[in-house]
Each structure stands twice: as C-alpha cells, then as structure tokens.
Amino acid sequence: MGHQYQAIQWNKGKVQYDIAIVTFAVIYIAIFMAVGLMAFATSDPIVLMIRALGTCAFLLLTFILLIGPLARISDRFKPMLYNRRHFGVFTFLVALAHFGLALTWYHGFGPLNPLVSLFLSNQSGGTFPGFPFELLGLAAFIILLLMAATSHDFWLNNLSAPVWKALHMLVYVAYGLLVIHIAAGALVTEKSPVYPVLVIAAFGLVSGLHLITGLREAKNDALLNKMEAKSWVSVAAPNDIPDKRAVIVPLPGGERVAVFRDGKKISAVTNVCRHQNGPLGEGRIIDGCVTCPWHGWQYRMEDGISPPPFTEKIATYNLKMMNGMVFLNPDANAPGTYVDPLVIGQTAEQRS
Amino acid sequence: MKRAGSILIPRPHREDDFFIGWAKPPAVDRRFLLGAVPTIAAFSGGLGWLVANELADPGAGSWQTSSTHTVTGQLVRDPYPMIRSVDPNGNYKTTLVVAMGKCTSSLELAMAAGGVHTGTGVLIERRGRHMLEVPFDDAAWLSPAPTNVTIPDVVSEVVIESISLQGMIMDTKCFFGVMRPGRGKTHKACASLCIRGGIPPSFWAHTKDGREVVMLLTDENGNAVSTDILPFVAEAVEAEGSVVRSGDWLQFRVATSKYRLI
Numbered sequence: 370m371g372h373q374y375q376a377i378q379w380n381k382g383k384v385q386y387d388i389a390i391v392t393f394a395v396i397y398i399a400i401f402m403a404v405g406l407m408a409f410a411t412s413d414p415i416v417l418m419i420r421a422l423g424t425c426a427f428l429l430l431t432f433i434l435l436i437g438p439l440a441r442i443s444d445r446f447k448p449m450l451y452n453r454r455h456f457g458v459f460t461f462l463v464a465l466a467h468f469g470l471a472l473t474w475y476h477g478f479g480p481l482n483p484l485v486s487l488f489l490s491n492q493s494g495g496t497f498p499g500f501p502f503e504l505l506g507l508a509a510f511i512i513l514l515l516m517a518a519t520s521h522d523f524w525l526n527n528l529s530a531p532v533w534k535a536l537h538m539l540v541y542v543a544y545g546l547l548v549i550h551i552a553a554g555a556l557v558t559e560k561s562p563v564y565p566v567l568v569i570a571a572f573g574l575v576s577g578l579h580l581i582t583g584l585r586e587a588k589n590d591a592l593l594n595k596m597e598a599k600s601w602v603s604v605a606a607p608n609d610i611p612d613k614r615a616v617i618v619p620l621p622g623g624e625r626v627a628v629f630r631d632g633k634k635i636s637a638v639t640n641v642c643r644h645q646n647g648p649l650g651e652g653r654i655i656d657g658c659v660t661c662p663w664h665g666w667q668y669r670m671e672d673g674i675s676p677p678p679f680t681e682k683i684a685t686y687n688l689k690m691m692n693g694m695v696f697l698n699p700d701a702n703a704p705g706t707y708v709d710p711l712v713i714g715q716t717a718e719q720r721s
Numbered sequence: 722m723k724r725a726g727s728i729l730i731p732r733p734h735r736e737d738d739f740f741i742g743w744a745k746p747p748a749v750d751r752r753f754l755l756g757a758v759p760t761i762a763a764f765s766g767g768l769g770w771l772v773a774n775e776l777a778d779p780g781a782g783s784w785q786t787s788s789t790h791t792v793t794g795q796l797v798r799d800p801y802p803m804i805r806s807v808d809p810n811g812n813y814k815t816t817l818v819v820a821m822g823k824c825t826s827s828l829e830l831a832m833a834a835g836g837v838h839t840g841t842g843v844l845i846e847r848r849g850r851h852m853l854e855v856p857f858d859d860a861a862w863l864s865p866a867p868t869n870v871t872i873p874d875v876v877s878e879v880v881i882e883s884i885s886l887q888g889m890i891m892d893t894k895c896f897f898g899v900m901r902p903g904r905g906k907t908h909k910a911c912a913s914l915c916i917r918g919g920i921p922p923s924f925w926a927h928t929k930d931g932r933e934v935v936m937l938l939t940d941e942n943g944n945a946v947s948t949d950i951l952p953f954v955a956e957a958v959e960a961e962g963s964v965v966r967s968g969d970w971l972q973f974r975v976a977t978s979k980y981r982l983i
C-alpha cells in the first residue's frame with residue numbers, strides 16, 4: 370500500500386495524535402520552567418531549559434517504549450501504537466533541542482570547537498562519578514537521529530524490513546545509554562532522592578513490561594514448537610476459526626501462519642505484515658481482505674496481494690480438509706500465489 | 722493471545738472493537754482515549770512539577786547583563802586580569818576582568834597593564850565579590866582614569882605556609898553568576914573549557930563550621946595555573962599548598978602535583 374511515497378503522511382487521526390503528544394510535552398516543559406524559575410530567584414532559564422528538554426525527551430522515549438508491550442496486554446493501547454513513528458520523530462526533535470542547547474551553552478563560546486570540547490572537556494574518565502556522561506548522551510542522540518532519518522516507509526522498503534527492524538531495535542540501546550547518561554550526569558549533580566527513584570521506575574517499567582510480554586510469547590512458542598514437524602500441520606475444525614478472524618499457527622522454524630475464515634471460506638497467509646511486520650493474525654477480514662491490526666494494510670485472502678491500486682504481496686499457504694479438520698502445508702508459497710480457499714461443506718471432489 | 726492445542730487464538734474483540742489507523746476508531750477506543758488523554762496530560766504536568774521542584778538551589782550570584790558597571794583602578798595582568806581599586810577607607814577592592822565568552826586569555830591588555838584606568842563592562846557579582854565582563858579590544862572598554870587617582874602597590878603576605886584543603890576548583894566566571902548552577906558534574910565540561918580559555922579558577926572550600934571560603938587559585942609561584950589541572954576541575958579534590966593574602970583576596974597556591982581526587 371506504500372507504493373507512492375509522501376514526505377509525511379497525515380490523516381485526521383494522526384493529526385490528533387500529533388497534537389496530543391506535542392501538548393503533553395508543552396505542558397511538561399511549561400510547568401517545569403514555571404516551577405524552576407519560581408523556586409529560586411537565581412535560577413538560570415537556559416540551564417533550566419536544558420534540563421526541561423532533556424528530561425522531557427527521556428519521558429517521551431519511556432512512553433514510546435511502553436506502548437508496545439501495553440498494546441500486547443490490552444487492545445485499548447493499539448491506537449497509540451498506530452502513530453508511534455511521528456511520536457518517535459517528535460521525541461528526536463526534543464532531544465535535538467536539548468543537545469543543541471547544552472552543546473552551545475556548555476561547550477560553545479570557548480577556545481575549542483564545541484564538538485571537540487564535547488570529547489575533551491570532561492577529563493576524569495576513570496571513575497564512575499567522573500565518567501564523561503556527555504558522550505553517552507551523544508551516542509544515544511546519534512541512534513535517535515538515524516532512526517528519525519530512516520523512519521519513512523521509503524527507507525523501510527529500501528533497507529528491507531529486517532535491516533530496518535534491526536536498526537530500529539537500537540532504540541533499546543539508546544534507552545540504556547540514556548539511563549546511564551542521566552545516572553552519571555544529572556544524578557551526580559542533583560542530590561534529591563526523587564531522581565534516582567524516577568529513573569529506576571521508568572527503566573523498571575519498560576524492562577518489566579517487555580519481559581512479561583516477551584516471556585509469555587516465548588512460553589507459547591516453546592510449547593508449540595515441541596510438537597514435531599509433520600508434512601501437514603493440523604490447525605483446527607473449520608468452525609473453531611472465528612468468522613472474519615484468524616487463528617495463528619506457529620511453525621517449528623519460528624514462522625507463524627495466520628489461518629483466516631471469511632464465512633465459508635478459509636485461507637492461510639503469513640502472519641507477518643509487509644509494512645512493519647505487524648501480526649496479521651490479530652487482524653480481521655474487512656471487505657474480504659485480511660486487514661493488519663497495526664496500520665490497516667490489506668491483502669486479499671486468497672492470493673495475499675493488496676487490492677488495487679496497491680501491489681504489496683505476502684506469502685500464502687496451502688490448506689486441505691481431512692476428517693473434518695483443516696490442515697496446513699508448512700511450506701510457504703511465493704508471495705502473491707493464488708490458492709483456492711477451502712470452502713466449508715464442500716468435498717475435495719467438488720473442488721476439483 | 723490464547724493457546725489451544727497447536728494453535729494460537731488472538732484475543733477476541735467485538736465487531737466494532739477493532740482499531741484500524743485509516744478508519745474512524747471504534748467507540749470503545751474513543752472512550753478509552755477520551756479518558757487517557759487528560760490523564761496523560763495531568764501526569765505530564767505533575768511530573769514537570771515534581772522534577773523541577775526537586776532541583777537544588779543554584780546558588781548565589783548574578784550576571785547583570787542589562788546594565789553596565791564602571792570601575793577605576795590599577796590594571797593588573799598577572800596572575801589573572803584584574804582591576805585593583807581602593808575605597809575611601811584605604812581598603813583594596815579587586816575586580817577580576819574576563820572577556821565575553823570563555824576566552825579570557827585572548828584579552829589584549831598589553832599596553833594598558835600597570836597603569837590606572839577606568840573599565841566599563843557587565844558586572845558579575847557573587848556575595849560582594851566583583852568581576853567585570855568586557856570585550857576583547859582594550860579600546861572598547863578601557864579609558865584613561867582621572868589623573869588624581871593613585872593606587873598603592875599591593876604587598877602580598879603569606880598567611881599559611883602549607884595546608885591541605887578539601888574543596889572544588891571552580892571557573893570563577895560561571896561560579897560568580899553566569900551559570901546558575903555553575904557547579905557540579907553537569908557543569909564540569911564548561912568549567913574546564915573556561916579554565917582552558919584563561920578564566921581565573923577559584924578554590925571553593927568550607928570551614929568546619931560551614932562558612933564558605935573562596936580563594937583565587939594559582940600555581941605554587943603565584944602564576945596562572947596550567948591546563949594540567951583540568952582533570953581536577955569541578956570534582957571534589959584535596960589540594961596542598963600555601964595561602965597568600967593579596968589585597969582583599971586570598972590566593973591558594975598549589976603545585977599541579979599536589980591535587981588529589983577524593
């Protein structure tokens with residue numbers, strides 16, 4: 370569905386989403402500045418702004434990383450997943466402002482180029498309290514920069530989905546770097562116990578939720594993979610597949626297949642969406658098409674091809690009916706291969 | 722997701738309960754978002770308040786950029802640029818001189834040093850101690866003083882021959898009010914950049930009863946420090962040296978080898 374590229378894709382939902390995130394950030398920064406300036410007469414607005422922007426970017430990134438596992442726990446968070454890309458780019462912009470202001474204020478106006486100063490000016494690296502926390506921030510910033518720069522579908526297609534995915538998994542590295550950036554910088558300067566508590570809470574929440582959802586899936590997959598591979602895998606009785614929806618069949622190799630039922634017709638396609646690897650099997654049939662739960666890309670059930678004018682293709686699988694059960698051939702067909710759907714109540718002879 | 726035999730069954734959702742980005746969100750999602758958005762907004766505001774409210778006192782000091790300050794006295798170049806004046810009671814008053822930005826060592830001062838002048842610049846002030854921020858070009862801030870002003874030479878006297886003190890090396894410009902806070906780990910790089918640029922360092926220590934002591938930091942001979950002290954800047958250090966009174970300032974004279982991180 371993305372055969373044409375636009376600079377930025379917006380629709381009403383995305384605009385509302387974007388307004389909401391920007392509003393949250395503005396509220397955070399405005400209140401931070403007001404409280405900071407009122408607390409002490411000598412507060413420096415620029416130093417305060419550096420801190421407001423830095424903490425805001427960390428907060429936004431924490432939110433972003435929470436959305437994934439939350440959406441696995443409850444469908445209600447799925448709308449937040451939908452426009453995470455704009456959320457990410459906005460977070461990068463806040464991080465950019467923090468980076469730019471800190472670089473100018475702390476490293477500018479001096480005898481060294483600010484970027485050189487960034488590497489040279491913090492010279493007691495050996496000890497933890499002396500660790501040059503600035504460089505960790507810089508490394509995280511570069512990751513966010515790469516992600517923001519390649520966030521567009523153009524890159525997704527040109528880098529290929531696995532490379533793109535791997536690149537974007539670096540966000541977890543960036544998050545870890547930021548936690549240390551804060552621990553070795555701000556937390557050494559500011560003594561209030563509230564700060565370590567907040568950072569640990571954020572980090573704990575992100576890693577805890579990922580761990581819980583990850584373990585749950587790993588357990589499911591492990592149990593299923595124990596069942597040995599046969600040439601044909603039994604799926605379910607036709608009517609046990611909910612209408613307009615799918616069941617997911619994990620194959621021993623780790624792939625997953627989504628077996629959909631639309632009324633009397635049953636077809637199988639890969640569980641992996643061409644767009645961003647969304648779980649198709651958690652989607653629905655809408656207008657006769659498999660519809661991805663993440664961003665709504667669609668594929669025809671019988672051949673895995675997006676309806677015109679789109680041309681995206683996903684792999685299909687062969688099914689057969691035996692003893693009232695649907696069986697799946699675990700060898701995938703080439704993406705876009707037409708396969709006759711199984712029709713409930715039709716015998717093999719009638720089909721041929 | 723539920724496991725049933727060898728298959729996974731995605732969590733069931735009602736007919737109108739399926740979010741697609743390009744379609745109008747189902748009612749249950751809209752209701753959830755209507756509650757979630759204000760909750761997150763309130764949470765963001767609360768966090769902003771909490772995080773800002775816990776910040777430590779940035780400390781004393783001011784940078785009076787909206788007015789100019791004028792001081793008349795003897796222009797001294799070493800160990801650091803300063804103007805030394807005398808009040809009607811005969812007390813010395815030192816005004817340190819720094820350039821705009823962090824490159825004080827590029828101040829010219831060559832022609833003027835030693836003479837009595839009037840300097841005009843931006844005042845940086847911390848607890849009664851003064852610093853004047855001026856442009857690089859002498860002519861832009863120095864003018865001849867009235868001829869009747871004379872400044873007696875300062876006689877430096879050793880107060881303590883040898884002492885070991887714990888404290889922190891500060892870049893005096895930020896410390897006196899250009900950055901608030903102008904101390905701590907997050908300011909360390911800036912402090913070291915300032916000192917590299919020739920801004921006078923000071924040693925900030927506290928007596929047992931909690932009074933703060935601020936001394937001008939020099940090498941063991943009373944000259945400007947070298948960049949070898951940079952690794953010790955803005956860290957808790959112990960330093961061993963002599964304390965010398967020079968006008969209204971104390972100098973702490975420490976050899977580079979006599980610093981230790983603590």
Ligand code: FES
Nearest residue numbers: 642644645647661
């Ligand atoms: S992953 Fe984006 S639509 Fe499927």
